Amino acid sequence: MAHTDDEILAGLAEIVNEETGVETxxxxxxxxxxxxxxIDSISMMTIVVxxxxxxxxxxxxEEVKNLVTVGDAVKYISSAQA
Amino acid sequence: xxxxxxxxxxxPGSQVLGYGAARGDLDVPNDDxxxxxxxxxxxxxxxxxxxxRKRASADxxxxxxxxxxxxxAVENSGLTGSDIDAVIVGTITFEYHTPSxxxxxxxxxxxxxxxxxxxxxxxxxxxxxxxxxxxxVRAGTAKNVLVVGAEKxxxxxxPTDRSxxxxxxxxxxxxxxxxxxxxxxxxxxxxxxxxxWKTIYMTHSLLEYKENPExxxxxxxxxxxxxxxxxxxxxxxxxxxSLERSGLSVEDVDVFVPHQANMRIIDQLAKQLKLPDxxxxxxxxxxxxxxxxxxxxxxxxxxxxxxKAKSGxxxxxxxxxxxxxYAGQVVILP
Numbered sequence: 001m002a003h004t005d006d007e008i009l010a011g012l013a014e015i016v017n018e019e020t021g022v023e024t025x026x027x028x029x030x031x032x033x034x035x036x037x038x039i040d041s042i043s044m045m046t047i048v049v050x051x052x053x054x055x056x057x058x059x060x061x062e063e064v065k066n067l068v069t070v071g072d073a074v075k076y077i078s079s080a081q082a
Numbered sequence: 083x084x085x086x087x088x089x090x091x092x093x094p095g096s097q098v099l100g101y102g103a104a105r106g107d108l109d110v111p112n113d114d115x116x117x118x119x120x121x122x123x124x125x126x127x128x129x130x131x132x133x134x135r136k137r138a139s140a141d142x143x144x145x146x147x148x149x150x151x152x153x154x155a156v157e158n159s160g161l162t163g164s165d166i167d168a169v170i171v172g173t174i175t176f177e178y179h180t181p182s183x184x185x186x187x188x189x190x191x192x193x194x195x196x197x198x199x200x201x202x203x204x205x206x207x208x209x210x211x212x213x214x215x216x217x218x219v220r221a222g223t224a225k226n227v228l229v230v231g232a233e234k235x236x237x238x239x240x241p242t243d244r245s246x247x248x249x250x251x252x253x254x255x256x257x258x259x260x261x262x263x264x265x266x267x268x269x270x271x272x273x274x275x276x277x278x279w280k281t282i283y284m285t286h287s288l289l290e291y292k293e294n295p296e297x298x299x300x301x302x303x304x305x306x307x308x309x310x311x312x313x314x315x316x317x318x319x320x321x322x323x324s325l326e327r328s329g330l331s332v333e334d335v336d337v338f339v340p341h342q343a344n345m346r347i348i349d350q351l352a353k354q355l356k357l358p359d360x361x362x363x364x365x366x367x368x369x370x371x372x373x374x375x376x377x378x379x380x381x382x383x384x385x386x387x388x389x390k391a392k393s394g395x396x397x398x399x400x401x402x403x404x405x406x407x408y409a410g411q412v413v414i415l416p
Contacts, residue, residue, distance in 0.1 A: 040128070040129060041306060041307045041310075042129060042306070042307065042310050042344075042346050044307065045307045045310050045311045046314075046350060048311070049311060049314070049315055061305075061307070061308045061311065064307070
């Protein structure tokens with residue numbers, strides 16, 4: 001079953017929290033993974049793989065660099081599961 | 083007339099008899115290498131878990147490192163050089179295309195006339211070698227096989243490279259594989275993914291360097307995040323398969339020795355595999371660095387020497403790297 005954008009955001013926030021310790025409330029659509037949440041490239045890959053599993057989507061390596069903000073990731077996952 | 087040939091006589095199993103190790107003679111802490119990559123000790127520790135790496139002086143050759151590790155492995159196995167009838171060396175840094183390092187090494191340790199060849203499976207080299215040694219011994223083709231992972235990676239690094247040079251160290255690790263009444267080396271799970279070779283690569287070929295010396299000597303690079311993703315999630319599956327094919331599960335593991343590529347990969351692998359807290363995990367990378375084919379025997383040797391691992395322990399080991407070659411197996415420690 002497809003997840004709503006709100007569910008994707010909440011799920012991503014949990015994944016980010018588990019990997020980095022960033023509070024789930026701080027994981028908002030307009031936040032940049034690197035600049036605002038201070039997530040490095042290795043943590044980003046861990047987050048991507050856990051998101052793939054959680055939302056049953058595939059995010060290719062070349063697509064990961066386009067996921068600048070949390071909103072970019074929510075949008076990609078939302079369209080990929082459609 | 084159909085001629086029936088006499089085959090070699092197979093034996094029931096193989097085992098590792100002993101390990102040997104040789105690390106580079108120089109300690110190179112993060113502070114010594116951060117300048118050219120505009121980085122910091124903290125940045126390297128956080129991303130890789132490395133505090134310092136071992137590198138070899140200019141006058142220490144790859145053969146010197148391999149010989150030291152090999153002589154110790156042979157001695158720890160209760161053998162002498164003349165007992166060794168096959169020498170397999172995993173390396174990507176021998177300075178000659180030919181002859182092989184293995185042939186020179188066999189001669190140097192007194193293994194006169196031994197089968198000898200090098201094998202280019204990069205960071206998977208040692209586990210590829212153990213897989214081959216297991217097959218040679220069980221088939222009755224060889225009696226005592228010396229498997230060596232040896233690298234002088236400092237010869238192929240670029241101090242200004244931010245992708246991987248700062249990870250790398252120099253060293254050699256060796257093990258002797260011999261016959262056993264019961265199998266003490268499990269089935270090897272191995273392969274490659276040549277389609278994605280560009281994730282770990284040399285900047286250019288030696289021929290290109292010969293034609294255009296201004297390119298500089300070829301050096302190693304990687305696409306870090308892609309390698310991380312492949313290394314963790316593909317490798318975790320291969321480890322589960324190694325255990326399954328040996329008739330074991332994660333709960334049976336005493337010691338986990340993954341290739342010492344990056345502490346973050348080691349941590350993620352342990353997490354993905356849900357290893358029990360009782361499992362001893364090799365973390366030799368912290369002060370040795372990533373020594374490619376040498377990293378697994380170096381780490382295992384250290385755990386045995388420090389008493390953190392003991393004879394009879396169930397050890398699962400896996401190497402993974404360039405060519406996207408990978409190999410892993412379960413070994414009962416000597």
